[in-house]
Amino acid sequence: MKRLAQNLFFVVLLSSMFVSIAFAEETYLYSDNKDKNFISAAEFFKRGKLNGYSQLKNADLNIQQKLIYKDLKGFIRSKVNERYFILLSNVYLNQNENVSPNRQIYLYSSVVDNEERFKYKFIILDTETKEPLAEGKGHKF
Numbered sequence: 001m002k003r004l005a006q007n008l009f010f011v012v013l014l015s016s017m018f019v020s021i022a023f024a025e026e027t028y029l030y031s032d033n034k035d036k037n038f039i040s041a042a043e044f045f046k047r048g049k050l051n052g053y054s055q056l057k058n059a060d061l062n063i064q065q066k067l068i069y070k071d072l073k074g075f076i077r078s079k080v081n082e083r084y085f086i087l088l089s090n091v092y093l094n095q096n097e098n099v100s101p102n103r104q105i106y107l108y109s110s111v112v113d114n115e116e117r118f119k120y121k122f123i124i125l126d127t128e129t130k131e132p133l134a135e136g137k138g139h140k141f
Helices: 002-024 041-047 068-077 082-087 088-093
Strands: 061-068 104-113 118-126 132-140
Touching: 002 088, 061 068, 068 082, 068 088, 068 104, 082 088, 088 118, 088 132
Parallel strands: none
Antiparallel strands: 061 104, 104 118, 118 132
């Protein structure tokens, strides 16, 4: 009887683990769309539907890029120096948990860096819905 109880316990334990794994599949508000085709970030920028985003005047750096959400941090690292990368951490550290890592996004960012100040603004838009996923701005004097 004791052996039967132990076996039953292990069966229940194992089956609950399989059920947990089956229900652990991630569901996102913005699902994977990496295989779909969308216009370029530059073309979308020309259409002017950027929810109020505009590039900073006299910007030292303007980024307009379509990319996969999981590649955001690596893309920024590849485009800017280490100082910019640290100062722009707000852009890539606040990941949106509702967005699949394989979702296409538009990234627009503008940076002014001179002796007086460092200033930036950015917006991340979903390529399919055109909704903003993140936006912000910052400065350092």
